[in-house]
Amino acid sequence: MIWEALFLGLGYNATLVTLGACILGIAGGFGGSFLFLRKRALVSDAVSHATLPGVGLAFVLMVGLGGDGRNLIGLLAGGAVTAAIGLLCVNWLSTRTRLAEDAAIGAVLSVFFGFGVVVLTYIQTMSSGQQAGLEGFLLGSTAGMLQSDALVLVFAAALTLGLVLILRRPLTLVAFDPDFALATGRNVNRIDLAMMGIVLAVTVVGLKIVGLILIVALLIIPPVTARFWTDRVDRLLLGAGVFGGVSGYVGAAISAAVPDMPTGPIIVLVSFALFLVSLLCAPGRGVVSSVVQHRQYQRRVHLRQGLLALAQGQPIYERLTQRLMEQRGLIRGDGVATQAGRAHAAKALLDEARWHVVRSDQTYAAAALHYDGLTEMNSVLTPDQIREIDARLPAPQVMLP
């Protein structure tokens, strides 16, 4: 079943939903990256909660006008309207009052969601049977979706993704360096507004698939995941798109294949699994790699200190240092230096003496910045420079036993 689902073998509707979730994930990853870089990730939380009253009111309105109230486009449009109002409220509260942005976000999300709940309980009393499907907007539900609904979703997701791709250059610039963008004469406010528009679009399209409580995850988790793998903005965007797309695709496929699996939570958990793997295994910023780097650094420090101790004829007491030096054949088991040990120790001492000259001479100020007690001199200075420094070293003295 799972394999069939992953290879789109579960029928036309399931295929549409899976593709829609995949496109939505890509758009969410891109859009969320801009939010993440702007350090405004949680604004999306307010936006998504603020869709609930709109969905409910649109239902009431459509029923009032004589429809059956379940038209997906109408419901999503309603959600978009109140989400936009919520967004404006967050902006207004955080810029025009003394409330900080997090308080504004919290106030808007709780109040709009509370009002949405009021509308939902009102709908429940309207007449039985009609509200079927509205709960699906809380946590996302794609099972039993109409074919027309699935088509709408794929189309809307593709449209959102197109919007992100068209706007990516100015958005990247502002997200990464708003001051520079302002200095080069761009309208940062308008670009921020466009960013929020994209977040809004992703949220509204994701309502039916992921649900309004969990859609935030598709905007936040993929960019955070991608951040572990790169320091470059364009690769961050690309990575976030890939992680989001994979989460949407795999999550929707699993939920289509296994009965009673809610779509939204599965998509979120898949994306968290990707996050966890990245947190642990990413090169450079991952936990495993940090531990390895730390260990390597520790070994280099201990070796260096051990060599300097040897060179100055001091005994080595530190266990790790002893072991490292023995492993490398620098000392014997009883702590006496080997031939190689003495050679390396002399070199370390010479390097240290050279560094002393470099750090006390202003002309080498740039090179002196590299000093950390570990860096070898010939990786920083040219042989000519080193020769010049050697000339200034005090003449070697005969060591008396």
Place this chain on the structure above:
Amino acid sequence: MNGSEFVPLSLVPMLIGICVAIACALPGNFLLLRRQALIGDAISHVVLPGIVVAFLLTGLVASVPMLLGAAGAALVAVAAIEAIRRLGKIEPGAAMGVVFTTMFAGGVLLLEMSDTSSVHLDVEHALYGNLESLIWLDATGWSSLWDPEALAHLPVELPRMATALVAVVLFIAVFWRPLKISTFDEGFARTMGLRTGPLGLALVVVAAIAAVAAFDAVGSIIVIAMFICPPAAARLMTNRLETQIAWSVLFATLAAVIGYVLAGYGPLWLGAQDSVSAAGMIATVSGVLVAGVALMGPARN
């Protein structure tokens, strides 16, 4: 409305609503000033998996295991947010977003996959709560308040919530000075020898206790609203912490009372038959209060 109707049907839910509102608003004041307003949001999302796990482990819908499960989940969440922030060098907002969405998703999945249909445990209930159902059937009127027989059958949520409120008040009263100093000037507090780290954690734990105690009765949405809205409105009224706390208690009480009355009787006045969600209406009223103060409050800028 006479006592024989009001006391059994509305008095207890209203009192619980007031207790919840004040118990959440009090720590909310400090969280707001510390720029941690969304901690309440995160806590109320992660409480769900804790409750579900506690239910699956014990098979009981009893309050003690659920409280323990929820408190455990809150601590796990705080630890996870901190771990992601430090290990991954991720900014706190994003770390929080990763953790609470994931834990909530996990809770929903556990709920859907296990057979909890026999008990009163579902996602809607967790979000909206069911304040209206906490009626006091043994009461006959105001005189029941002095009737030990009837008092013995009070809904357990009321004493539980009252206890949580007392705990919150005690915490803030005992740690008033260190809390105040560390909230406004953490560096100064540290030079005075105050241990700001444990104090901040204690504040989060107290907030979690209030949230967890409230969760079963009123759902998470009102908890988030009460953590943020009354303190935010109070913040726009004054520059003094003492006055701000007094205002926040007043706003919380107003929201609870007006919200409950509007939910129960508002639709009837408008000609509808049934009441709407009290929790949702209380959150809505608190938002109206914030909006009003944001437009007209004396210290809004």
